[in-house]
Amino acid sequence: MVEQQEKDSGIRPLRADARRNSEAILNAAAEVFDTLGVEAPVKVIADKAGVGVGTLYRHFPQRPDLIKAIIQKEVDACADAAMVLVANEEPVDALAKWMQRLVDLVATKRGLGPALHSGNAAYQSLPDYVFGRLTPVLSGLLDAAAASGSIRSDVDAKELLIACMRVATPASEGDVAQARRMVALMIDGLRMPRNG
Amino acid sequence: MVEQQEKDSGIRPLRADARRNSEAILNAAAEVFDTLGVEAPVKVIADKAGVGVGTLYRHFPQRPDLIKAIIQKEVDACADAAMVLVANEEPVDALAKWMQRLVDLVATKRGLGPALHSGNAAYQSLPDYVFGRLTPVLSGLLDAAAASGSIRSDVDAKELLIACMRVATPASEGDVAQARRMVALMIDGLRMPRNG
DNA sequence: CGATTATATGGAATCAGATTCCGTTTAGCA
DNA sequence: TGCTAAACGGAATCTGATTCCATATAATCG
Structure with a gap:
């Protein structure tokens, strides 16, 4: 057995x-x-x-199993996209472009955002997978950009990841362009030297 | 009373x-x-x-009627708080502090965030009320800060409002301090001159 | 190929929570 | 005190999620 x-x-x-x-x-x-x-x-x-x-x-x-199966491929593709960006762009541009790629992911896979932030315990495996896969990627991008001196280095990757995914989550109000602008605003914030 | x-x-x-x-x-x-x-x-x-x-x-x-009745007072208080801030702070500080006040509101009234972004048509009256009340307030704060030259002026108030409320919405992951930092990041973005 | 068996299937039965409906109760008033 | 419209409670109903199991079938073996 x-x-x-x-x-x-x-x-x-x-x-x-x-x-x-x-x-x-x-x-x-x-x-x-x-x-x-x-x-x-x-x-x-x-x-x-x-x-x-x-x-x-x-x-x-469980419903999350279904959602997870559907988005796993997309999440992996998004994570992989970082490789290409890192190889071809300035660190800060790679960061900015990847975060917009992230917006696309959340905006396109309409189920992802809501499922991710539902807070329902049964859905736990989904955030575990998504954040587990994407946090290291963003962390690497942030470190590279910080090392090149383009952005400050006091921001936690997972925190930023969560914030961006929330902003990008589609709903009645808001659209992709709007999410893009707000994420761009956060990136501009990163460019700003730490303020008191 | x-x-x-x-x-x-x-x-x-x-x-x-x-x-x-x-x-x-x-x-x-x-x-x-x-x-x-x-x-x-x-x-x-x-x-x-x-x-x-x-x-x-x-x-x-309708459930939203109940939620609305509960948070209406809180939302009004938050809107009123802007008056005090405007009278006692530099425009950009008033803006920053009010946005943190907003984070408190969403974080404290746990129902607000989810109900606001649920996308459920039955809940429509809630976002209508909340955004109707708060958008003009934020818009005024943004205009004042832009007029004083502290921030750029190309950001839409409602867009920013939605983004902040989403970031502040509590869930399994994340806490108030985290939301605060991410909102502060957006404010830093506002301080940054418009980038290409 | 036909028999055997572990897998897999469909949908009826069950369960949980939302919403409606209506006979009963009660506040307000003359 | 008696009358009536307003308000009440909770049973009945409805909707959708989840479980269960008798039936069907793919895979394996002689």
Whole structure:
């Protein structure tokens, strides 16, 4: 009975129909989240995927599991984008551009922001993953820019990350351009020597 | 101690028991929201107030009505605080201090932030009220500081207001001090001459 | 290929919380 | 004190989330 660790990550071979359904659910959920937001009824997703709700729950026992599966790729891509920027831009420009890239991520994946800041304990794995992946990236960008003397060095990466993601979270009020401007404002703040 | 005005358009005087219950519900809700957040079950509030759910709904047909009633006083106080600051501080300091005052408001009234940014159409009256009240205040502070040459003048008041309130919204991650620092960062951004 | 078995499925049943409805109670008033 | 409109409480209803399990099926084996 040593079969605990076969939750995912491919150690266990999924049956073909299960794999197919899992993918259908993922596609349906991505579409529904973009349309109705993360709070969309589970039934809607199941119907669109052509499966029963029981099947949906078998694959994704918690709603955050579903969200996480959908955005993981996007988050990874965003993290990777920093590499390219670092290689081709001045440190402070790399920082500024990456943070705008972050705005795009949050603005595009409409579910991400709300799910991230919901405060619901059940959603914990999501912020854990996202911040765990992105904080080191931002931290590196900040250090590089600080080392080049373009910005001050007294700002905590995770703190800034959270603030930016909150500002970028779409809702009734506000749009992407607005979020961009406000994030740019924070970057300008970084350029300012520490004030008393 | 302004007398309770009629809550909706009617000019009808409330019966004594109704007024009493309305107040009890308000007190209970304020307490429950602070403890469990705005999503707390209606039943909990009704029980704590010692009334039936029907009575609660009679007084506050929509949850936002309840939230609005609770925070209205706080929002007004925050708006009024600007007057004092303007009279006693340099324009840019008045601006900075008022924005920190705003952080306190959002951080303290735990329900405010989430309700404000929920995007739920039923909650529309809340942002309408809050932004309607606070945007002119911030706009005035920004204009004064810009006129004194301390900050740039290309930032939209409502945009900045929304951004600050989002940053200040409490959740699992983050605390008041963190929100303060991030808002201070934005203010530093305002001090920076417009960059290309 | 057919039998066997562990997996996976669908949707009915159950549960939780929101909202409505209506028979009963009560404040206000003559 | 009696009358009436206002207000009350909570049962009934509705909506959507989550669980459960009898049925179906992919994979494996002889």
